Amino acid sequence: MKDKLMRAKVLIALFILGAVAACNKDKFTTEPKLTFKSVNGEIFGQGAQVRFVIGATDKEGDIKDTLWVQRRSFKCPEFVSDSGVAYPLSPDLVKKNNLDFEFEVAYNYDVSIAPILVGCSGKDDSCYFRFWIKDDANHTSDTVVSPTIVLLDQ
Known part of the structure; x- marks a missing residue:
C-alpha cells in the first residue's frame, strides 16, 4: 500500500514538473516576444510624463535593433498613421541566450524636453x-497595445 502511494506521489510530482517545464519552453522563442506591463496613469495633463513599461524575451538574446512605437488617436486624425516611429534600442543590452528583461518608454507631454508627446x-x-x-x-x-489614455488639452 505504501509502495503504491509513493509511486502515485512520484508520478504526480513528475507530471507537475513536466507541465512547468512545458510552460517555460514556450517563453523563449527566436522571434522576440513582448508583454505590456504598465502605464503610469490614465489621464495626463500638460507637463506630465507618460511612462510605459514593456517586458521582452528572446531565445538568442539579440534584441539590439529597433523599437517601433505607433500612436493611435481616437480624436486627432493627424496622429493616426500606418507606420510607427523607430527608436534604436540600447547598445548596453548584454547578448545572452534566453534574454528576459523590461524596458521603459517615456514621453514628456507638451513640454520642451525630448522626447515630446504632442x-x-x-x-x-x-x-x-x-x-x-x-x-x-x-x-x-x-505587437503589444497599451490601454487607452487621455491627454488633456489644458
Missing part, C-alpha cells in the same frame, strides 16, 4: 500606443 490642438485626446521590436537577425516581435 497633444491635439484645442481638445482632449484619447489614444493608445502599439509597440513592437526587431532584433539583429531581422525577426519582428508580436
